Amino acid sequence: MAAKTRYVLVGVGNRGTTMWGRELLEGWGDTVELVAICDLNRPRAEAARKMIGSSAPIHTDLDDCLSEHRPDLVIVCTRDDTHDDIIVKALEAGADVISEKPMTTAPDKIARIRDAEKRTGRKVDVSFNYRYAPTAAKMKQMLDDGEIGTVTSVDFHWYLDNDHGADYFRRWHAFREHSGSLFVHKATHHFDLLNWYLGSDPESVLAFGELRNYGINGPFRAERCHGCPHASECRYFFDMEADPFLWPLYGAPAEDDGYYRDACVYREEIDIPDTMVASIRYANRVLVSYSLNTYMPVEGHHIAFNGTDGRIELRQFEKQPWETEAADEIKLIRSYPNEIETIEVPHAPGGHYGGDNLMRDMIFRRGNDPLHQRAGSRAGAMSVLTGLAALKSSDEGAEVSVASLLPGLHEAAE
Incomplete structure (x- = not known):
């Protein structure tokens, strides 16, 4: 053994x-x-x-x-x-x-x-677990098999609901010095998926980001939710003391280091955007339209790959005020002949639609990796640089070359 x-x-x-x-x-x-x-x-x-x-x-x-x-x-x-x-x-x-x-x-x-x-x-x-989700793996296989010919553009839009989105603004993630902004912390998942799906490196990014809902936009503010005088009127009030997991982990231990897991989402010093869009050009000439919104009534994403022979489309629901099936429907829309095929992919057990478990299997049970799902430091670097290019672009109002942020990485192997 x-x-x-x-x-x-x-x-x-x-x-x-x-x-x-x-x-x-x-x-x-x-x-x-x-x-x-x-x-x-x-x-x-x-x-x-x-x-x-x-x-x-x-x-x-x-x-x-x-x-x-x-x-x-x-x-x-x-x-x-x-x-x-x-x-x-x-x-x-x-x-x-x-x-x-x-x-x-x-x-x-x-x-x-x-x-x-x-x-x-x-x-x-x-830990890019989204690569391992069964639906993501299926779409990667379809793209690699040339089901829609040569991919020319991608529509990719991610939605965080008012619970999940607000949580980033309660924590250290709300400051770019700690998280690089959500262009880095959260979108690193999304940019990595794009890099992996397309099998190419991003070349340049033109992005915009605004703080429209949290931070200085709040009607009132306090230090944290616990003991907040505005609890009864705040739509983002979070009673961490009622959470049997988070309170033992973050309640009393906060006395040791002063880190409050339930800090106010309306803190004036918050300096990251909560509404983000980006246009990305890849080395293989694929053009991407991307967005990330953090205060939606739904959670999930929409992605569509447009190719010379058709389109692959997915609307994946994670949380919404209606019931959905425990499966995703990928729509394969062919141009020649013009027809549609719906492919149902059941969710696998575990977090991130089974991605967490499948990733741990890959790492610790040494499985084969035909889709190159296992991600090393180069993949980690490239997704971070895409996010940093987006943040820099949104700050400066100009297109940013990804390679200019760390020359030589594009030529380096994994």
């Missing part, structure tokens, strides 16, 4: 505690062993360890943790702008890395990670 992969979990927020903690041990415990938990906030780490169901030792110092345990793998689930320091230390300690998306938030941080990976010979995986 093969030896288990000994891993350290760094960062025990929601994703770390569930996806890479409790769920990983429950479903893949025959392949992995959690040897330590590392987080700057010890009370939060203790709460997370209990939720995970582990007896792994807790560390608040990463250097000491890596030195003592010498893990095979480090899984990084911390704030986005801290990823590069942790990834580089893990690689230099001889461990492979799985990084939650986005891989990092700035070109110099990307360069540090790529250089450390090359120097150490270790590997970075980026």
Whole structure:
């Protein structure tokens, strides 16, 4: 029997505690062993360890943790702008890395990670779980098989509802110094899907972003939802104390570091857009129209690939005020002859329509990868750079070359 992969979990927020903690041990415990938990906030780490169901030792110092345990793998689930320091230390300690998306938030941080990976010979995986969703895999296969000829353009629009969208503006994500904005933190998923679907690199981006709903647009504000005097009249009031998962993880532990998980969405200092559009030109001449909205009455996305021989179209619902089937319908509309085929793809078990489970299978059970779903540091870098180009473009009102942000990456292999 093969030896288990000994891993350290760094960062025990929601994703770390569930996806890479409790769920990983429950479903893949025959392949992995959690040897330590590392987080700057010890009370939060203790709460997370209990939720995970582990007896792994807790560390608040990463250097000491890596030195003592010498893990095979480090899984990084911390704030986005801290990823590069942790990834580089893990690689230099001889461990492979799985990084939650986005891989990092700035070109110099990307360069540090790529250089450390090359120097150490270790590997970075980026957690792009949407690649693994059955519907995404089916569309990728259809595109690769040439079902609509040569792809010439893409319509891609993502909708976050008032619950999910607002949550980003309660947390550290609301500040570009920590998240790179939602052009990076959230859209890294979407830009990676485009890069993967199209099998090409983005060349240039022209984008616009505005803060129209949250931040300074609020009719009133407070420090946080807990104890807020406007609770009865605020459409975004969030009673975290009533949440049996989030309150133990973020309630009392906030006294340790002052991080409030339920900060006011109307804070005047919020500096990221909540309404975003971008036009992207790819090296293979595909043109993309993209948008991201964060205060919709529905959750999900619409994507359509337009080609010389037809169109592939999907409207995927994640949350909406009506019932939908536990399956997606892909419409394949051929031009010659003019006809339509509807392809139903059932959702698989687990988060992100099964993408979470299928990704963990790929990484820990060493499956074949015919669709190239497993994403390394180059894929992580390219999606981040697309988002940074979009943010820069929206700030400056001009088209931005993606390659200009980190020269040489386009020529580098995965």
